[in-house]
Amino acid sequence: MTHNIAILGASGYTGAELVRLIATHPTMRIAALSADRKAGMEMAEVYPHLRHLDLPRLVTIEEIDFAGIDLVFCALPHATSQAVIKELPRDIKVVDLSADFRLRDPAEYQKWYGQPHAAPDLQKEAVYGLTEFYRDEIRGARLVAGTGCNAATGQFALRPLIAAGVVDLDDIIVDLKAAASGAGRSLKEHLLFSELFENVMGYALGGTHRHLGEFDQEFSKIAGRKVEIQFTPHLIPATRGILVTAYVKGEADAVHGALAKAYAEETFIEVLPMGKAPSMKDVRGSNFCHIGVAADRRPGRAIVVATLDNLTKGSSGQAVQNANLMLGEPETAGLMGAPVFP
């Protein structure tokens, strides 16, 4: 059975990545692509790497006939996303890649995103899209909110530790290294090649990054109490990839054991042998996530390193994984491509 798919906001990097993944998906078929400012153009003009595909022309959202659409991937900016999804027919399944439906609490949304939520009812209904932890809810959901790419990486490293109670909840530090594509195809000076090449810089220092809203919500929920981690992202000179180094207080063996157990049956999460450090490039272009653990020289301290591709497992791959569940397909359909190394 073929599922007709529409991608809203197809001219961004996550939109292009969705097309790339769906191109070899056994049962999904791209029926519509929207891109407001580029409506009327061929996708091959916007992304020449997709020119071998037979794709529909880019249109405005208004031009799409949603009658035959089974599922919509919404890759629009936050705030826009909620306005658009609110208007979609209720019988269409939606995977949203923006930040709009990640936070359960309207007050938290307003705090981190600086404006009131325009669709609080949908916000309530939405399921958080971290597949490995919300699989059952996602299967039955109409609206799934893809996680933030940074938030996903940190959660893969830490959720099992919080759940198993093997780390001090008041002293978790996450130092994150993020490649440039996470910032999208946006014209900003610090994203220019000449600026970022041979450069590394911290940003959103001191706990101001919006993905903290997700960390707070999820970690507190698991722990049954308020958990606030310390989190500093850094921009690194690479295109794809996030690598998280998490500093926790706990026994490394217990930490490694909790991760190994949590992910034992997971196709996409690979826990490396104790002491092994994952490399960002080893997951590039794929839906896999590698996690490693090491004991510090000081007893009672451990380091957890997790890495994934922000455009795949961190957003569009995760979105397809969720859509597979929502459509009754095998969860891994179209997602088993091996990482592209070197």
Add this chain to the structure above:
Amino acid sequence: MTHNIAILGASGYTGAELVRLIATHPTMRIAALSADRKAGMEMAEVYPHLRHLDLPRLVTIEEIDFAGIDLVFCALPHATSQAVIKELPRDIKVVDLSADFRLRDPAEYQKWYGQPHAAPDLQKEAVYGLTEFYRDEIRGARLVAGTGCNAATGQFALRPLIAAGVVDLDDIIVDLKAAASGAGRSLKEHLLFSELFENVMGYALGGTHRHLGEFDQEFSKIAGRKVEIQFTPHLIPATRGILVTAYVKGEADAVHGALAKAYAEETFIEVLPMGKAPSMKDVRGSNFCHIGVAADRRPGRAIVVATLDNLTKGSSGQAVQNANLMLGEPETAGLMGAPVFP
């Protein structure tokens, strides 16, 4: 029907790329992997990006039981390759990725590779593996010689022009830009990150690059007379990709027409609209090749730009494409993955 595959020399980049491609191939199954110096190791230790796959342990060639093997990919260095292939059972199909069987003439082999050929009979039997131009011979071949990655790129740009007689055969200049992975996983100073990063350099200046042997052989054969092009490769700070800029004397429209006609039915070769320049990144990680043509301001001169991924279309993807034909499978099986951009 499943085909059992052995990869000899699996610890190099082309070996790893073969594993990556075969991992999602519908009918190939990796039955054996050899790597002499790393025999005994798991592939996941040598290439952690493949750790999610259930692969046989690396062994020596001698340890492989070839009884159940249908096809061998030989990714060994030249000279070694001919010695190994000579000893393989005659009923096994072989795709060789080395330079050993590309040249028909033993004297030419000796000229370019500095030693006599050790298996001249096999050399005679081998079919040149540029699929789009040797498709019929490849289908019935036992031994196919994969083309050089540089030689493939130049030929995609130039063969149709020589065949159609639309360019001056005595004045073809090929300026080639090659990414680092073409040199393999070899420990050489100029391949160190600190040396190549932010660097560009010509090498094998003046017509000493070995792939010239292939150009000479193929272009002369098409033209029915001796054709010697001028060819200068450059190493550029990228991992994957080759981009050829060919300077020819001929009418740009005729040049574009000859290319468009030659590749009209080809799945993997995309001829861009007149005047459009292809980008190396638009084919990365894929089996596609993009070609563009522009007229020079001086009448009677044209520029042809062709680009492909050296590890995929330039070697391992091409090898799988050939193997598909040899095994009676659809030529594109396992090769339709879209390029990874950005």
Add this chain to the structure above:
Amino acid sequence: MTHNIAILGASGYTGAELVRLIATHPTMRIAALSADRKAGMEMAEVYPHLRHLDLPRLVTIEEIDFAGIDLVFCALPHATSQAVIKELPRDIKVVDLSADFRLRDPAEYQKWYGQPHAAPDLQKEAVYGLTEFYRDEIRGARLVAGTGCNAATGQFALRPLIAAGVVDLDDIIVDLKAAASGAGRSLKEHLLFSELFENVMGYALGGTHRHLGEFDQEFSKIAGRKVEIQFTPHLIPATRGILVTAYVKGEADAVHGALAKAYAEETFIEVLPMGKAPSMKDVRGSNFCHIGVAADRRPGRAIVVATLDNLTKGSSGQAVQNANLMLGEPETAGLMGAPVFP
């Protein structure tokens, strides 16, 4: 004796490079910095790498008191440059880094830049700033027009060959590889890190690049007849550097000899031993230019490779070199910093 310097357009890359070079110049002192849109800001806010310097605040051009200024570096966009320079007091020396005064012929300016020249008198008076070839005129000039960075590289490779009559004037092909900073600090999609990283692309194919105006003017002047070369620039994934590969018809020994003779006494131009290829990174961050020559396998053909740093020898370093001459200082003052490798 200290010379008071004003830099107009200090917020671009060439402006910042001028500040970097002048920072350790023995006799230049930065007295004023202009940047219209960033007027009022400290240079350290715009370029934090210069924060250790005691620099004047950025102002508008109108705010500068030119009374005490000895020399102006004008690093404004073309068209703007001519309008500004026209209004400067006649007793101030000017080194212009834009394209506005490079072409002698108003018709040529209009052809390549698409609009009539607004200061044709100044255009006539300006001296072309390729120091090694216009040294005497520059010494006495009031207005010097810095060459284009691509044009400079090509000319260093080719001028002595044309002057010595050792190459066929009708068959010169220049394949150029240019790093991203040549395009300036401008917000364009193809200059984003995620787009250019791991990418190579030709642009201005077919002889439409504006620096051809300079090549035509200079080469025709040397030859005493019309000379039109074929020229294709490529954007490469690096920040600084240009590498030119020139294909010429002539004897390699004569070619090498002409270059070696022309540059024998030049401090900044290094001609490598016959057959040696220069590397782009070997001149990075410096005012040096390396040139190599090789014979092709086909008699009567040679390859010339030249490389320089587009921001230093290609623009701001060249500008300081010219200013040194104009101010009666040693030509190499402030410019002997060795390349930054690796």
Add this chain to the structure above:
Amino acid sequence: MTHNIAILGASGYTGAELVRLIATHPTMRIAALSADRKAGMEMAEVYPHLRHLDLPRLVTIEEIDFAGIDLVFCALPHATSQAVIKELPRDIKVVDLSADFRLRDPAEYQKWYGQPHAAPDLQKEAVYGLTEFYRDEIRGARLVAGTGCNAATGQFALRPLIAAGVVDLDDIIVDLKAAASGAGRSLKEHLLFSELFENVMGYALGGTHRHLGEFDQEFSKIAGRKVEIQFTPHLIPATRGILVTAYVKGEADAVHGALAKAYAEETFIEVLPMGKAPSMKDVRGSNFCHIGVAADRRPGRAIVVATLDNLTKGSSGQAVQNANLMLGEPETAGLMGAPVFP
């Protein structure tokens, strides 16, 4: 007065960087260069970027006549360094760039470097070369031990905080990002361009990096009690630069104040305004170090970010700075070159 300088181990990156810096030093003159395996070669063959300089040919150490030498920079590997320095004439000043004389305690040396020290007397005599903190001892020293590049970066971030008592000594975490040149010009697989490009990886996880010996020694000495920090280095895809993100428990204002006060008079250390994050590229190719501080959202926690160029301020620039003091020259002589950006 001119000082005659010998560089032992001139064929490594720190050796080449010493030559680069001394090339424009007002009073140092390179009198001898050694490189055992490359003895007999010209420096321009080993490092073509230095070919404009008139340098002595590379020789073995035994071939050097130390009679006229005033100061030796020893850029040899650890263990070799102590053997060589032991044999140098006692009247020659020595700046060692290896790890051999950094640790005061022979037992600590053996613990971190795996073998007993061969020159324990010299070890006692050596002065630790972190100029800003050992200025007076360095002035009078015969033997100065350059700090490790990672150790230097971490200490610039943390020493003033420990000295001022504004952070919890038991909970300091240093997450470090290091560019590839810190590993030298050594042929290792993970340092190949194809491996490191688009990659990030932690290494020496869990407190096994040798620079911890320096941290422990220095921080404990300042605090007057045992201080053991947690330290994880990461390799990043860049050539030059180290960026440290230090997580401390303390009031951000007090932290910023302690740094601002400690470095108020320092030429090479720039403390950014509160909340500003430094960028690695802003110090590239220079002897400057930028430091920033931000408060975390959780009270009582702060983040300190420090960055420098590992080859300049982290080793060869620091070495020249120390040599200046030892020779009675201005501390900043030859070191005021501005960072190379972009």
